[in-house]
Amino acid sequence: MPQPVFPRPLISTLGWDIKSILASSPNFRSVQRVHYTSPNARVENIIPEVERDGNPLIITGWNRHPRWPKALFNIEWLKKHGDQNPTVRNIYNWADSKISMDDFIKKLRETSAYASADEDERLYGKDIECPPAWTNWLAHSGAIPNDLLFHGSNDFLKFLPDEAKVQTLMCYMGIGDTFTPFHKDLCASSGQNLMCFSEHSGSAIWFMTKSSAAPSVAAYFHQLGQEVDLETHVVTIEELAKAPFDVYIAEQRLGDLVLVPPRSCHQVVNKGGITIKTSWSRMSLNGLQTALWHELPIYHRVCRQEIYKVKSNIFHALQHFTRLTEDLHPETESSPTSLENLKQLVSLFDDILAADVSISRDSMPHVSQSDTCHTDNLHCDFCGADIFQSFFECDSCLPASSSGASAGVLPLGDGLVLCPLCYVEGRTCQCGIMQPVQCRPFSDLLGTRDRAVRAIQRVDNDHIDAHGYLSEHPL
Template identity: 50%
Template sequence: MPTDEFFKISRETSPYAVANETARLYGKDVECPAEWNDWLHNAQVIPKKLLPKSSDNMLMNLPNSTPVETLMCYIGIGDTYTPAHKDLCASSGQNLMCYTEEGGSSIWFMTESSSTPEVDAFFKKLGNEIDHETRVLSVKDLAKAHFNVYVARQRLGDLVLVPPRSCHQVINSGGISIKMSWSRMTIRGLMAAYYHELPLYRRRVCRPETYKIKSIIFYTLLQKASQLRALTERQEHGTAIAADLASVVDLFACILVEEYSGPAPQFDPLTPGTASSEPSSFDPRCYEPKDGCLVCDFCGADIFQTYFESENCCADSPDTAQASKSDPFVLCPGCYAEGRLCQCQRMTLLQCYSFDDLHKELQDAIIVLETYQTKNRLTIDAQRFDVQ
């Protein structure tokens, strides 16, 4: 629908839902105009730390060939809404109201991050999953909740910050309002995503990961190690970077344990080239997955290193009769370990790169961290990073 027509219909629609109403337009996940993007980053209105392209946003560590776009617009009138949900992968949300007509505003209902288990149980009692984003809670529903719910009205110029794993819903009020929304990923967000959100997505709700958490952790490991190495060589302090690197080292060590598949697996390099029994030349700083990404066809998890593939079945339908009509059927290690299979049940174990190369990157990061802490007379628990 053309933008002019969308606005014309919205202006002619009552700001309150009426009986027998059949449709009410709400523009969600609309591409943000380039001019607005430029203003956001150059007008010096929003603190730099909160901007999409901030150096504190770990999403920016992904290669330019595989970016994650989170900056979007939401356009609606009264009684349009966004159902209760959590932002993807424990990311931090920012929402700026940029334009309104006829007193347009938005009412936010938000929980504390620590209340996530209680909210999850509450939705189950109502017969819903919070991660399916299918329900808007009424005031009567919220009155029965055994957790705190914070309510705020967002008006023109207001910036709403949504903490990681906070459950929230938004109901628009009055005339047209336009909001810019974007996500950031912090180190703590990566930890929450890996330990809490990703297992939930895979085991219970099969929600597409989208944000490539394992890849972000890997590139953040490289970035933080490079930064700390440079600071150490210049004999400068970098306590915050060292703390970040220590956290990412722990995360990446867990990933390698999860992705380990024993000696001599078959390789299918994601960089352009022909698959062979030997890995391609490994340069993690030039890692470019084919077609932008590779995901599990069952749960939607991002494939970082190890996966199972069936060329007899296809991704659109795990049926041998359809195999020639689509890409091979792919499963992540977690789904395969839990018994999820394609119809033919003949799957090949593949890896994107040599495990030894990934392990070396981890060991190099540990050496950088230990060197920094030794030179600055700090202590480190050597057993903490034992990934033999």
């Protein structure tokens, strides 16, 4: 990914006032705020509002919750018990470096809350490891609703096997005029961001869009000569005022939980004193669908690594909900969520199978035949796409990260790997000799898919699958 070069000073929050900003352009909107005790804060109201309608939302007042761990969410506690050598980023040259937590806090307190033209360093602690005690409170205190939590009841990322699970829980620590550039959360996931600590009235200004505005944002960024999916452009208020879409603006303060809809483009600028936020992503079933159909093609175009293993996630979720549906009573009168989820997963998995099928699949070697450690961890060496089933490989032109074959025979997946889409677009290795490989026998995938269809039809006699049983009538 190209390293951004930012003007100096970048963005200064000096003189920023939310009311004045909102009044400065007709396309600026305020973000809805609800207190956590309000009936409108019930998760059955929140999730449709945020994930179906694509509206950003802030749930306030968590710092007044009786279980709020004030002693835990504290910078002095973090100094003793947090990551002692966090990686921090200088926002002027995008350089990352290690620093002791003591020195980092000292530097933040010595730094002016407002950027100036003569400074060449302003550090931001981005993607700092969340302390286990904080993770434990979030997961087990019962304060934050489970449906909004990482690996909670509404997070499909939990279905990935342990060796493929993705860590989405991170901490962000910075002084005023540090920021995260305009971006979308990965793979149409749903974002949650809780301000845990604030010093000297520190806050964060959020600029957000609705989910449906994502194509308009991408087109507008192209007019600016930028690519929103590369996360390299810090938009100004003036640029947002000229944008052909609505921008939702809010000031996040201590105890505010910001809910970021899937595909919402957003930028966060810290204001005033030190703030510490903890952030995590969830993947809903609709998020997986949106990622498969809309986000992954963009990642392929801009060569951005996928990270969240969308196809693999769909596969493992399909297996999970198949088992749940098989346990349902055949005469179940209602249509439980697990059954509806399985129907949607089968449809998505059919799309994946259609993209990976080949008439010569039975003659292809597959990784499961090879002495290799690759399980849910292959990706295209050109565009970064996650490899779920099919790929092309050269065992002569090794990627820079490869150490070569230790026993003289290179295991499948250890060579130069290209996804099918890159290969058909004309990309290849230096020698031009690549063989098609699959991760597992294709018949295994057909069997998994048909087992899901049988589970559905056992409970829902009216369900008609357009493709029948694919293992009996192969593609």
